[in-house]
Amino acid sequence: MAAAQARDRGSPFAENLGFLFLRLALGTIFVAHGAQKLFGWFGGPGYTATVQRFSTGLGIPPWLSVLVILTEFVGGILVILGVFTRLAAFALAVEMLVAGALVHARYGFFLNWENRPGVGHGVEMNLALLGMALLLLCAGPGQWALAGDTELALTRLAFRRPRPAARARTG
Structure with missing residues (x-):
């Protein structure tokens, strides 16, 4: 059983490469x-238009709105670097x-591949990104991260099991 589990797990190199990707x-x-949303790059609306759209439309x-914008931009940078990965992934x-x-839920599951006017994208992409973020939240960034060992140590410290209290002897 242990040999099969070790074989299924793969090599540490492949595992860390997977986390990096x-x-x-x-x-x-x-x-x-x-x-x-923040700078208007890649054909985006930019900060002012995004905040206005979020306010009036949603x-x-x-x-x-500022928190959403910064979560995407800064959170993405933190995930790439492997710093505060679990916090960013959360x-x-x-x-x-x-x-x-x-x-997205009102548009169903699938993306709007035909770009039909007045029809948005369903939750398909949200679920894929959610799954990726949850994997990093649960497993951490892997060893090939700027804070790989540090983050692992902090996580172990934060989630360690409390030791049972010593029982007082009576009698």
């Missing part, structure tokens, strides 16, 4: 979308849950 893909997607207060996962429920 995952971080690069997820982080790049969020940095690009954050840059659209009823999101400006402070929360924030990105929450954002995908909210965006999926608030914006």
